[in-house]
Amino acid sequence: MLFQAGFFQEVKEVLTTKEFMIYILEGFKNTFLMTLIAALIGLVLGFLVAIIKIFSQDNKFLKIPAFICNCYTTIIRGTPVALQLFIMVFAILAIPGFKETAVVLTFGINSGAYVSENIRAGILSIDKGQTEAGRAMGLSSLTTMIKIVLPQAIKNVIPSIGNEFIALVKETAIVSMVGSTFGKLTFDLNQAATTISKDTANYLIPAIVVAIFYLILVYSITLLIKLFERRFRQSDQR
Amino acid sequence: MINVKNVSKNFGKLQVLKDVSCEIKKGEKVVIIGPSGSGKSTLLRCMNLLEKPSSGEVWLDNKLISDMDIYLHDDLILKSNIYHKKLNKFIEEEKININQLSRFEQLKIIEEIKKEKQIKPILENKIFKKEKRAFLKENCLNINDARKKMGMCFQHFNLFNNLSIINNLILAPVSLHLMSKQEAIEKATSLLQRIGLYEKKDEYPSKLSGGQKQRVAIIRSLCMNPEVMLFDEPTSALDPEMVGEVLNLMKDLAHDGMTMVVVTHEMGFAKEISSRVLFMDEGKIMEEGSPNDIFLHPKSPRLIDFLSKVL
Numbered sequence: 001m002l003f004q005a006g007f008f009q010e011v012k013e014v015l016t017t018k019e020f021m022i023y024i025l026e027g028f029k030n031t032f033l034m035t036l037i038a039a040l041i042g043l044v045l046g047f048l049v050a051i052i053k054i055f056s057q058d059n060k061f062l063k064i065p066a067f068i069c070n071c072y073t074t075i076i077r078g079t080p081v082a083l084q085l086f087i088m089v090f091a092i093l094a095i096p097g098f099k100e101t102a103v104v105l106t107f108g109i110n111s112g113a114y115v116s117e118n119i120r121a122g123i124l125s126i127d128k129g130q131t132e133a134g135r136a137m138g139l140s141s142l143t144t145m146i147k148i149v150l151p152q153a154i155k156n157v158i159p160s161i162g163n164e165f166i167a168l169v170k171e172t173a174i175v176s177m178v179g180s181t182f183g184k185l186t187f188d189l190n191q192a193a194t195t196i197s198k199d200t201a202n203y204l205i206p207a208i209v210v211a212i213f214y215l216i217l218v219y220s221i222t223l224l225i226k227l228f229e230r231r232f233r234q235s236d237q238r
Numbered sequence: 239m240i241n242v243k244n245v246s247k248n249f250g251k252l253q254v255l256k257d258v259s260c261e262i263k264k265g266e267k268v269v270i271i272g273p274s275g276s277g278k279s280t281l282l283r284c285m286n287l288l289e290k291p292s293s294g295e296v297w298l299d300n301k302l303i304s305d306m307d308i309y310l311h312d313d314l315i316l317k318s319n320i321y322h323k324k325l326n327k328f329i330e331e332e333k334i335n336i337n338q339l340s341r342f343e344q345l346k347i348i349e350e351i352k353k354e355k356q357i358k359p360i361l362e363n364k365i366f367k368k369e370k371r372a373f374l375k376e377n378c379l380n381i382n383d384a385r386k387k388m389g390m391c392f393q394h395f396n397l398f399n400n401l402s403i404i405n406n407l408i409l410a411p412v413s414l415h416l417m418s419k420q421e422a423i424e425k426a427t428s429l430l431q432r433i434g435l436y437e438k439k440d441e442y443p444s445k446l447s448g449g450q451k452q453r454v455a456i457i458r459s460l461c462m463n464p465e466v467m468l469f470d471e472p473t474s475a476l477d478p479e480m481v482g483e484v485l486n487l488m489k490d491l492a493h494d495g496m497t498m499v500v501v502t503h504e505m506g507f508a509k510e511i512s513s514r515v516l517f518m519d520e521g522k523i524m525e526e527g528s529p530n531d532i533f534l535h536p537k538s539p540r541l542i543d544f545l546s547k548v549l
C-alpha cells in the first residue's frame with residue numbers, strides 16, 4: 001500500500017499545497033518552541049534540584065528543600081506525562097487563557113525531573129578529590145561546585161541530557177490530548193497532520209510528511225549535541 | 239600555630255581518632271608516621287577541617303576553627319551575664335560549687351539547662367546575640383578563611399581536571415580576591431619557572447606525569463601564600479623515579495622556613511628534614527620526639543615493630 005503508484009505523487013501534493021504547508025510549518029515552529037522552552041525550564045530546574053540534593057548532604061538548612069526535591073522527582077518520574085498534562089491543564093492551571101503556559105510548564109517540569117537525575121549522577125561521578133582540593137584552598141562549596149565540579153560533570157552528562165531533549169521533542173506530541181486550534185502554541189506538528197488529514201481524507205500521507213519534519217528536528221538536535229560534546233572535549237584532551 | 243585539642247573522630251561505630259592532642263609551632267616540620275589505617279590522614283584532615291572532629295577543638299593562630307556553634311554557644315553561655323544568673327540559680331538549686339566544676343562538668347550542666355528549654359529565650363536575646371557576634375569576631379575564624387592559610391597536598395594530586403595548569407594555579411587566589419589576576423599570573427609564573435614547568439602552563443593536568451602533577455599541586459597551594467602546608471602521603475602514588483623530584487621541592491620548602499606537617503612513609507626524608515616525628519597507631523599518638531629519638535631510640539614496642547618493617 002505504501003508503495004502504490006500514487007504515493008510519491010500524494011506526498012508531493014501535500015508538500016506543495018500552500019495551505020497544508022502553512023499548517024506544517026506552524027506545527028513545526030510550535031513543536032520546536034514548546035521543546036525549547038520546556039528544555040530551558042528543565043535545565044534550570046534540573047540544575048537547581050541536583051545541586052540542592054547534593055548540598056543537602058552536609059547542609060542542614062537544605063534538608064527540607066531536598067525533601068521537596070525528592071518528592072518532585074519521585075512523583076514526576078513515577079507518573080505518566082499524559083496524566084501530568086491533564087492534571088496541570090484541567091486542574092492546577094485551569095484558568096482561561098493559560099492553557100499554553102500550563103502545557104509548556106508540564107513539559108518543563110517533567111523534563112526537569114529527568115535532567116536533575118542526570119546532572120546529579122554526573123556530579124557524583126566526579127572524583128571527591130576535586131571538591132576536596134577546592135575546599136582545602138578556602139573556596140566555598142558553591143564556588144567549588146560552579147568552577148570545578150560542574151564543568152566536568154556537564155561534559156559527562158551532555159549525551160544523556162541530549163537524549164532527554166530528543167525524547168522531549170516527541171513527547172510534546174501528546175499535547176493534542178488537551179486539544180488546540182491553529183495559531184496557538186499548542187498547535188504542534190502532530191496536530192498539523194490531523195488537520196491536513198481531514199482535508200485529504202487520508203491520514204497516512206500527512207503522517208509520513210510530518211514524520212519527516214520530526215526527523216529533521218530530532219536530527220538537528222543530535223548534530224547540535226555532537227557539536228557541544230566536541231567543544232567541551234577540546235578543553236580537556238585526554 | 240595549629241593546636242589540636244582532645245580531638246576524637248568516629249566514622250559510624252569506628253573510632254578512628256581517640257582523644258588526640260598535638261600542637262604545631264611556627265616553623266616546625268612535623269612528620270607523622272604509622273601503619274596504614276592508624277588515623278594519620280584523618281588527623282591531618284581534621285587540621286583543616288576536611289573531616290569534622292566528632293569532639294574536641296582545632297585552633298589556628300589562637301582562633302577556634304572547629305565546630306564553632308557548639309563550642310561558641312556553650313562558651314558564650316558561660317561568659318554571658320544573663321546566663322550567669324540562670325546558671326547561678328541552677329547551681330544554687332542543685333547545690334553545686336561552680337568553682338569546683340571542670341569545663342566538662344560545666345558543659346554537662348549546660349546540656350541539662352538546654353534540655354529544660356530555658357536556654358532558648360537567652361539565645362534569642364538581643365544582648366546575647368551582640369555578645370555572641372563580638373565573641374565570634376574575637377575568638378573564631380571562619381573555616382574558609384582558615385583554609386586560606388593552610389595549603390594541602392593530597393596523595394592523588396587532585397589538580398582541577400577542567401583547568402589548564404596556569405588556571406589551576408590562579409583559580410583560588412583570584413576567586414577569593416586575594417590577588418588581582420595580573421598579580422596571580424606573575425606569582426604563578428615565577429613558581430612555575432622555579433620548578434621548571436613554565437612551558438607546560440597551558441597544558442591540562444592529564445598531560446603531565448605524576449611527579450609533575452604533584453609539584454604543580456604543591457605550588458598551587460603556595461600561590462595562596464599559606465602559613466602552613468599539610469601533606470598527605472605526597473609521594474605514595476608516584477612511580478619510584480618521580481619520588482625524588484617531589485621530595486626535593488618539599489626540602490626546598492622546608493629550608494625556606496615553611497611550617498609543614500607531612501604524613502609520609504619516606505623515612506629518609508623524615509630523618510633529614512623533620513624537627514619532630516609523631517608515631518600514630520590505633521588512633522592515638524603513641525610516641526613523639528626528635529627524629530633521633532624516634533628512629534634511633536624508639537621506646538614503645540609498637541614503634542620498634544613498625545620501624546623494623548619499614549626500615
Ligand SMILES: Nc1ncnc2c1ncn2[C@@H]1O[C@H](COP(=O)(O)OP(=O)(O)O)[C@@H](O)[C@H]1O
Nearest residue numbers: 249252254272273274275276277278279280281
Ligand atoms: N570517610 C571514611 N568513612 C569511613 N571510614 C573511614 C573514612 N576515612 C577513613 N576511614 C577509616 O579510618 C581509619 C583510618 O583511616 P586513615 O586516617 O586514612 O588512616 P591512615 O591515613 O593512617 O592510613 C581506617 O580504618 C579507614 O578505613
Ligand SMILES: [Mg+2]
Nearest residue numbers: 278279280471
Ligand atoms: Mg592515609
